[in-house]
Amino acid sequence: MSGVRRLGARWRRRRPLRTRLALAASAAVALVAVGVCAAAFFVIRYELLHQLDLSLTQSATRVVQENRGEGPQIVAGECRFLSAPACAQVVPADPSADPEAAYLLPVSDPVREVAAGTRAPYFSNVTRFGQSLRMLTTPFGDGRALQVALRADPVEKGVRQAAVLLAAVGGAGVLLAGLLGYAVSRTGLAPVARLTSTAERIAATRDPRHRIELPPGPPGRQDEVTRLAASFNTMLGELEQSVSAQRRLVADASHELRTPLTALRTNAELLARADRLTPAQRERASGALGRQIREVTGLVNDLIELARDEEPLPLVEEVRIAELAEHTVAMARTHWPHVRFELSTGPGAEAVRPGVPARLARLLTNLLDNAAKFSPPDAPVEMRLTAYGSGGGLELSVRDHGPGIAPEDLPYVFDRFYRAEAARALPGSGLGLAMARQIARAHGAELTASAAPGGGALFTVVFGGEGP
Numbered sequence: 001m002s003g004v005r006r007l008g009a010r011w012r013r014r015r016p017l018r019t020r021l022a023l024a025a026s027a028a029v030a031l032v033a034v035g036v037c038a039a040a041f042f043v044i045r046y047e048l049l050h051q052l053d054l055s056l057t058q059s060a061t062r063v064v065q066e067n068r069g070e071g072p073q074i075v076a077g078e079c080r081f082l083s084a085p086a087c088a089q090v091v092p093a094d095p096s097a098d099p100e101a102a103y104l105l106p107v108s109d110p111v112r113e114v115a116a117g118t119r120a121p122y123f124s125n126v127t128r129f130g131q132s133l134r135m136l137t138t139p140f141g142d143g144r145a146l147q148v149a150l151r152a153d154p155v156e157k158g159v160r161q162a163a164v165l166l167a168a169v170g171g172a173g174v175l176l177a178g179l180l181g182y183a184v185s186r187t188g189l190a191p192v193a194r195l196t197s198t199a200e201r202i203a204a205t206r207d208p209r210h211r212i213e214l215p216p217g218p219p220g221r222q223d224e225v226t227r228l229a230a231s232f233n234t235m236l237g238e239l240e241q242s243v244s245a246q247r248r249l250v251a252d253a254s255h256e257l258r259t260p261l262t263a264l265r266t267n268a269e270l271l272a273r274a275d276r277l278t279p280a281q282r283e284r285a286s287g288a289l290g291r292q293i294r295e296v297t298g299l300v301n302d303l304i305e306l307a308r309d310e311e312p313l314p315l316v317e318e319v320r321i322a323e324l325a326e327h328t329v330a331m332a333r334t335h336w337p338h339v340r341f342e343l344s345t346g347p348g349a350e351a352v353r354p355g356v357p358a359r360l361a362r363l364l365t366n367l368l369d370n371a372a373k374f375s376p377p378d379a380p381v382e383m384r385l386t387a388y389g390s391g392g393g394l395e396l397s398v399r400d401h402g403p404g405i406a407p408e409d410l411p412y413v414f415d416r417f418y419r420a421e422a423a424r425a426l427p428g429s430g431l432g433l434a435m436a437r438q439i440a441r442a443h444g445a446e447l448t449a450s451a452a453p454g455g456g457a458l459f460t461v462v463f464g465g466e467g468p
Contacts, residue, residue: 019185026174026181033173037166044162048155049134053123056136059086060148064140072099072144079133079149086150087133091115093143104128105147111137115145125152132156191229198232208240264292318352319360321394321463325385328364332381336372340380348387351394353463355443363439363447366432367398367459374402374457394463401456405449413449 063075063086072092079087091107092098093115098107106126113119114137121138126149135149198210211233267289270277277285322345329343364383371381379401386395405413416434433449436459440447445463452458 022178022181022185024181025184026178029177029180030174033177034170037170037173041163041166044166045159048158052134052150052152052155053136056086056123056134056148056150059088059150060136060138060146063088063146063148068141072097074099074101074104079151086148087128088146088148090140091145091147093145105133105135105149107147111145111147114139115143117143191226195229195232198236202236208236208243211236261296264289264296267292316354316356319355319357320350320352321360321396322349322385324357324360325364325383325396328361328368329383331365332368332372335369338377339372339375341368341372341383342380343383344385346384346386349385349394351387353394353443359439360443363436363443363461364396364398366436367461370432370459371398371400371402371457375400376402379456396461396463397458399452399456399458401452401454404451404455405457407451410449410451414447 067073067075067090072090075088075090076086087104089103089105091103091111093112095112105128110119110122114121117139121136124135124137126133126135128149132152133149134152134155135147137145137147140146202208202210267285270285271282271289325343325345329341332339332341368381368383375381382397382399384397384399387393388395414433414437416431437447440461443463445461447459447461450458450460
């Protein structure tokens with residue numbers, strides 16, 4: 001049995017899903033059709049025999065009424081003909097009381113028992129005159145039994161005809177079930193076939209722009225397969241966006257790295273001919289080479305962090321944002337000695353938030369560095385930390401008094417490598433704000449940019465009441 005089971009499982013695995021679904025649907029419909037035909041056959045057979053038994057019962061009642069006082073005898077014997085009345089004979093319980101003439105119908109011990117009153121009336125099938133008969137044996141009274149018989153071959157013929165007809169209907173039902181099963185599987189699995197074809201085409205071309213055609217109809221009334229296809233289309237859209245973002249990242253990184261790498265190669269080639277340079281020239285070339293190496297190293301590290309798509313949180317702890325803000329402002333004063341930084345905290349700003357201190361410090365540092373680059377020498381960079389709501393939410397804002405953000409640049413300030421016209425001459429790789437937003441979202445916060453009242457740019461980080 002286990003071998004047969006393994007063969008059946010292997011066959012199912014090798015057959016296409018459409019074939020298996022067609023066979024399953026066909027088998028189910030065929031089983032119902034055969035079951036209905038079989039039930040109809042037994043019902044017809046029962047009804048035909050029941051009608052014959054009713055005719056025998058009526059004939060027996062008539063014989064009893066017409067021959068109540070008669071003794072054992074053959075009452076009627078013409079049942080060998082279809083149009084003749086039923087054969088009837090009266091049989092005594094005692095064989096010695098039998099008439100001299102032989103009985104037309106078979107007399108057995110059960111017949112004597114019915115005559116004696118020890119057995120209930122019964123129906124039986126016998127053969128006489130070369131024909132099949134249906135016979136009823138019932139009490140006649142005074143120790144006698146009445147046997148009544150009718151030809152049963154018309155009923156048997158009707159049963160055979162019903163069997164042939166129902167077999168033909170059942171065969172047609174099985175054939176129709178096969179056709180319907182194939183049609184159902186072909187129609188029902190059409191979206192799956194399109195999904196498979198699209199997936200194979202994407203695997204062959206590596207182009208996620210392909211989509212599966214969905215049948216028309218309201219979105220709320222789609223079936224499961226259509227919803228699967230719609231979900232697959234959504235997944236393809238996300239994949240296309242991800243691939244496009246990766247391609248843009250590679251293209252932008254290649255563009256940004258070209259200039260510093262060219263400068264690195266130039267300075268390296270210049271230092272290779274150090275014997276032709278003066279000590280001052282060698283010192284300048286060496287310093288430029290070191291700065292360019294640090295710039296390229298920082299750019300590559302930023303690219304690695306941004307390419308992860310999700311900010312890693314391996315060392316989450318409770319962070320006091322106010323203390324972290326004081327630390328980053330102090331560091332910014334060291335890096336930007338000509339810029340004035342101001343920090344103010346409101347009531348409730350001492351709340352703690354779960355996060356990675358180093359990553360949150362990087363977020364604030366990037367915002368302060370961006371503000372310092374655009375801040376005039378006589379204007380401060382303002383950082384403000386306030387609490388809002390009753391769930392421990394915090395709002396941190398960084399504002400400068402520089403030229404601000406042009407309305408056409410505002411939707412793109414957090415894009416990787418994006419630089420406005422006013423920032424192209426300033427140092428930086430264009431990754432600081434993109435990294436800041438990624439860190440903020442990884443910590444359950446949202447970073448936004450807007451124009452500050454009175455001029456300048458305003459960046460706001462909103463921490464919700466619950467951490468990541």
